[in-house]
Amino acid sequence: MIRDTTLGSKLWAVAVWTMVGFFVVNLFAMIGTVVTSSFATRWLGTWLPAGWTTRWYSSAWSEFQLGDVLLVTFQVVGAVVLISGALGVTAAYALARRDFPGKRMLLLLFLLPLLIPPITFGIPLATVLYQTGLAGTFWGVVVANLVPTVPFVILLMILFIEQIDPKIEAAARVFGANTFKLFIHVLLPLLLPGILAALLLVLVRTIAMFELTFLVAGPTSQTLVVALYYAVFAAGVRAVQSIDAMAVVYMVTTLVWLIIALRFVNPTQIVTRAKQQPAH
Amino acid sequence: MDVLAPTPAVIAGPSLRQRLASRGFDAVTLLVVPAAIFSLVLFVYPFAFGFVLSFEPKAGGDWLANYRRFFSDPFLYETIAKTLWLAVPVTILNLLLAVPIAFRVRLMRRQRLLTTILVLPITLGTVLVAEGLLNYLGPQGWFNRTLMTVGLIDQPLKLVHNYWGVFASLVITGFPFTFLLTLSYVTGIDPALEQAGATLGANAWQRFRHIYLPLLMPGFAITFCLSFVQAFSVFPSAVLLGAPAGPTRVISIAAYQAAFEEYDYSMASAVAMIMGFVQLGIVVAVLASRGLFYRGPASGAKG
Known part of the structure; x- marks a missing residue:
């Protein structure tokens, strides 16, 4: 040095x-x-x-129906995490292990939703979802949130899967494991840290994802961050402290998961989606 | 392997399967299909749909009516300039701040605490940052109070509900993003190159100018593009912290109002497409000029 x-x-x-x-x-x-x-x-x-x-917390809890909002938030986040995990890990496995014509196009397809800001593709997406009647519902919010999270899981998991020696899988095949057994007994244990890291990052991102949820959420499918936006937007209607109490509830919800996530991932991964090299 | 492969057509038999497998198509490859269909249906299709819809004006008229309306109404076309006037200075400032700090932090052994602190505003998101800055930068907030106590100012500065509020929020959320990207590029360069330069007597500035800068230029260009695109799509803080009817009426507000206040999805799609094309235009310009920029320093380093 x-x-x-x-x-x-x-x-x-x-x-x-x-x-x-x-x-x-x-x-x-x-x-x-x-x-x-x-x-x-x-x-x-x-x-x-x-x-x-501490009375602002109880007043915020009843004024903004935080109980309901938190419930919806965790349902949305749970659904997004499970579905993006299932779709993302399988696709990442195929992309990491096979080379086929059109693979680069496919990778570009998965890269674009991460590079294009949500508000740009969110408006056409919301239009389509309103026409199908999905917008305003719980599943509309889930589907909109999946658009950036599925590619996020794919690109993160490709890096993890490529680190696993394919000879291990070949050995399992030699001993007669079928694809399902191979996945359950060999790949899953090896990939668990990576899957956990990717899904925790999806969780943190989904809690904080404002634009997509905002564009497609209805009154009963709002997540916490959208409810917070409406509260700040209508400032003056409620006491400032009440809105701040809600903001603290939001902060705590996000930070608890961030702290858990940081036990498994490097903070830079939240931004760069790649393994960072050690500092020199 | 029989369990793996889908039953092929009887006549083609294993030969088709083998031919496909030799090109990389087998049952494992099929695992990518659900996610690919998902992205096609929910990302590509809405984009194409919005693109087509933008040429079918709600109020009738010919196919370009939406775009003509956008570029003839100052209330609409000025949003491009207003958004650029926010996004470009913020991105340049963030990059100018991020580079020297990344070069300093790269020497640190324990970067994790700092990177964790910097990840905070990204994780908390723009809405919370806007809410926090409304209090913090307000006329009675700690920021103005500190400046007045120190004696730098007599009257509280007006920092919210105008350009500077949005600017500050874009720095708070944008700087960590730019910094972490820059840091990952900077730490990716072999320090032996710098050591070789130092051995030959180059001072810190010369090592940066002639070794790091040429190598990092592609990375900086990509960092600039990603940070710019983020800043250009500013929405919640422009509404909450800015003057959404005046100087910070950014293009995403125009798109949102067309969609959810006028219920004119055709116009909203047109605005979203214009937003996408401006972003694309700047990104292409930056990536193209990278080629020009790169040649300069590389040849200059000889002298």
């Missing part, structure tokens, strides 16, 4: 770390504002609120 010891490079390092510090401080202060406000009795024109209370 190269260590620069000139004054200029030391100053540069200080400047860079100051920028990082400024960003991180502002990020935490922003989150801190929401949390503080959700526990505040009255907070106007001072550094800290006049008093502390």
Whole structure:
């Protein structure tokens, strides 16, 4: 490793770390504002609120029907995770193990929904779903959320499956395993860490997926993030603290899963979808 | 293997199966079919449907009526400029910040804490960031309060419900995304190249300019494209933190209003197609200019 010891490079390092510090401080202060406000009795024109209370949580829970919203959120997320796992892992296996004409086109087909922002393809998708009558229903929300998550699982799982030596599968075949047995007894145990990682990332992404859910959700199929958007959008109708309490509920829901996910994946995978090389 | 393969036609017999298998088509390949059909039905078909629908105006008129309306109504066509005016500066700023920080972080042994902190805003999503910034950057928020206590300003800065609110939210969610992408490109380059440069007496700037920059240019171009596309499709924070009727009426708001306030799906599809084409245009321009840019430094490094 190269260590620069000139004054200029030391100053540069200080400047860079100051920028990082400024960003991180502002990020935490922003989150801190929401949390503080959700526990505040009255907070106007001072550094800290006049008093502390937890009553906004109970009022937010009843005002925004958070119980129902959370239930719908977990049902949607559960369905999305299971279906994208089933579709994604099988397709990834085929793409990792076989070379066939048109494979590159297929990979492009799976890459595009991840590169194109959801709002761009969400509007035509919502139009189609409204015409079929699926929009506004539970399954409409699930189907819309699957569009980016199935390719996400495929591209992540290809990397995991390619790491498994095909000779292991050949050996299982020699001993008479059929495809189902091969999958259950050989592949699944080997792939479990990868599947778990991919599905946890799908889970976190689906909880936070605003645009697609927003475009196709009806009043009874809203997830938490969409309900939060409507609450902020109609700010002034409810107390600010109540909305902040809801935001904290949303944050906790997301962060619990993020913390679980981070035990299995490298944080950079959330963005780059690839195994990061070790730092030098 | 019999369990694996689908029963082929009797006459073609195993020869067809073998011929297909030799080209990579067997029962395992068929596993890709459900996901492929899914993507075709729910991604390609809606796009094609929206494309065709955009040429069938709801209010009648000829096939280009939607596009003509978009480009003749300033309330509509100005959304392109407004969105670009947000997305381009934010993307450039994020990339300019991300590069030096990634070069510093690459030397760290324990990157995980920092990357975890940076993943937070991406995971929390734009809606929560918008809600948080409404409080934090507001006239009574901690940000303005700190600046006033330090004595930098006398009056609170107006940072929400205008351009700067959306700008800040795009930095908070966009910078970590740009940074993590940049970091993965930067750490992907063999440090032996830099060490060779250092051995020959190149200082930090020369090593960056003549070794890393040419090698990283393709990666930076892709990072720029992905970050730009994300920023260009800004929606919730432009509504919540910006002035959705004025300076931050971005193109996704126009598309949303056409679809869900005017119930004109044909016009909404037209706006979505225009949005897609502007994104595509910028991406193609950046990737094409990458070729031009790349040659410069490589030949310059000789001198």
